[in-house]
Amino acid sequence: MILKRIIEDKRKSLEELQLNIDDLKRRCETALPPKDFYSVLRREGISIIGEIKRASPSKGVIREDFPHVELAREYEGAVEAVSILTEEEHFKGSMKYLKDIAQEIDTPLLCKDFIFTREQIYLARANGASSILLIVRILEEELLKELLTCARSLGMEPLVETHTEGEVKKALEAGAMIVGINNRDLSNFTVDIRRSIELRRNIPEEVVVVAESGIKSRSHVALLEEAGIDAILVGETLMRSRDLVGTARELRGVTTKVKICGIKTPQEVEILNRCKPHYTGLVFAPSKRQVDRETSKELRERLHPSIKTVGVFVDEEYEEILNTARYCKLDVVQLHGREDTDLCRRLREVREFKVWKALPGETISDYIIENYSQVADYLLFDSITPGGGKTFHWERIKDVHGNIILAGGLAPYNVGEAVKKVRPSIVDVSSGVEGSEGKDYSKILRFIEEVRKYG
Numbered sequence: 001m002i003l004k005r006i007i008e009d010k011r012k013s014l015e016e017l018q019l020n021i022d023d024l025k026r027r028c029e030t031a032l033p034p035k036d037f038y039s040v041l042r043r044e045g046i047s048i049i050g051e052i053k054r055a056s057p058s059k060g061v062i063r064e065d066f067p068h069v070e071l072a073r074e075y076e077g078a079v080e081a082v083s084i085l086t087e088e089e090h091f092k093g094s095m096k097y098l099k100d101i102a103q104e105i106d107t108p109l110l111c112k113d114f115i116f117t118r119e120q121i122y123l124a125r126a127n128g129a130s131s132i133l134l135i136v137r138i139l140e141e142e143l144l145k146e147l148l149t150c151a152r153s154l155g156m157e158p159l160v161e162t163h164t165e166g167e168v169k170k171a172l173e174a175g176a177m178i179v180g181i182n183n184r185d186l187s188n189f190t191v192d193i194r195r196s197i198e199l200r201r202n203i204p205e206e207v208v209v210v211a212e213s214g215i216k217s218r219s220h221v222a223l224l225e226e227a228g229i230d231a232i233l234v235g236e237t238l239m240r241s242r243d244l245v246g247t248a249r250e251l252r253g254v255t256t257k258v259k260i261c262g263i264k265t266p267q268e269v270e271i272l273n274r275c276k277p278h279y280t281g282l283v284f285a286p287s288k289r290q291v292d293r294e295t296s297k298e299l300r301e302r303l304h305p306s307i308k309t310v311g312v313f314v315d316e317e318y319e320e321i322l323n324t325a326r327y328c329k330l331d332v333v334q335l336h337g338r339e340d341t342d343l344c345r346r347l348r349e350v351r352e353f354k355v356w357k358a359l360p361g362e363t364i365s366d367y368i369i370e371n372y373s374q375v376a377d378y379l380l381f382d383s384i385t386p387g388g389g390k391t392f393h394w395e396r397i398k399d400v401h402g403n404i405i406l407a408g409g410l411a412p413y414n415v416g417e418a419v420k421k422v423r424p425s426i427v428d429v430s431s432g433v434e435g436s437e438g439k440d441y442s443k444i445l446r447f448i449e450e451v452r453k454y455g
């Protein structure tokens with residue numbers, strides 16, 4: 001049986017490695033502190049653990065090109081945690097992948113391996129893991145408990161993997177707080193996602209349940225969500241995708257998109273490339289976030305290709321807008337002044353970019369909304385003083401149907417409520433995700449996280 005082979009090979013390689021527990025303990029003391037794996041899985045809405053997986057015994061090589069750090073960076077804005085296969089012989093993994101990635105991203109990392117000794121746990125921690133995998137099937141009761149305690153002493157809550165009712169019982173008796181249900185039978189590789197749905201029933205609410213393996217589509221995820229699964233572990237589907245961010249979103253079924261407006265510097269572009277909002281905005285109108293064409297073009301070229309660029313104009317001439325849009329290769333022009341419906345129509349007829357028209361959220365009449373919605377791809381509702389960090393009464397627009405964008409005073413603390421009330425297609429934020437140095441990485445991540453919860 002393959003599992004037996006893997007364990008035997010693992011034993012041999014451990015013997016060769018001759019891990020020294022005192023050395024490892026010392027390395028753990030200087031390692032980056034572990035992140036809270038449990039909490040990111042516990043959050044509202046289904047969480048995704050994206051796996052860095054090069055090959056598997058059942059599928060052979062899954063992904064030929066394997067820039068592991070880049071893949072992890074892609075994952076950073078798309079999933080709540082990253083699982084890294086470190087087993088070498090059968091999964092073509094490596095401890096080096098874990099080590100490199102831990103130095104690059106802030107997301108909690110799970111060390112995915114066949115673990116049956118304390119040394120392996122110390123090794124995982126020393127290389128930056130925030131959690132480890134413990135497979136019930138290969139561990140005696142006492143050993144399972146001992147390894148759980150060992151991991152916790154290093155600040156890691158393990159993912160305890162099961163496949164049968166008996167194994168779930170064993171995991172719970174050992175005190176596991178995160179139980180994985182592997183849909184794949186490790187002895188013959190058959191996969192059935194109903195396995196997670198059935199076994200979920202035997203697990204109490206406060207324990208986090210992770211459905212593992214064979215998750216391929218939004219419809220799978222919807223079924224798992226309905227069954228009360230907290231998180232999914234996805235390897236192959238994401239590894240075979242050329243667009244990790246998009247595929248993760250598709251699995252999640254997210255509908256509300258995010259626009260981060262008013263970027264000015266390459267540093268801010270770097271931050272956006274890590275967080276990967278759907279859109280970013282370059283402000284061409286006079287404002288403290290104004291940028292010129294040259295700078296915009298440069299920023300645009302540095303942006304991750306999945307992020308669309310919106311140019312923001314206020315009462316600008318047709319020719320100027322058109323030339324700027326072409327020069328900077330804008331995906332969208334956003335008209336944020338008193339532009340009339342005729343200008344919107346003419347720009348839209350060019351068909352090289354989308355046209356968004358901004359309107360003040362509170363004071364606008366149904367008649368005006370109706371007229372502009374005929375000539376713009378999206379209507380954007382903002383407070384009367386754009387960029388002023390003020391909200392308006394969302395009540396006014398909550399019944400406006402069609403493609404709307406909500407802006408004005410949004411920030412991580414209120415965007416969840418805004419999304420719930422208004423159900424916009426896109427939320428737009430600028431000052432709400434800024435710190436003293438401009439756009440702030442952790443504020444943007446929190447903002448996106450809030451949108452994901454409710455969107």
Ligand SMILES: O=P(O)(O)OC[C@@H](O)[C@@H](O)c1c[nH]c2ccccc12
Pocket residue numbers: 051053112113161182212213214215233234235236237
């Ligand atoms: O690639 P998939 O079908 O999405 O599966 C991911 C993950 O669940 C799988 O890699 C896995 C689950 N448990 C394991 C134990 C060891 C090695 C690998 C695994």
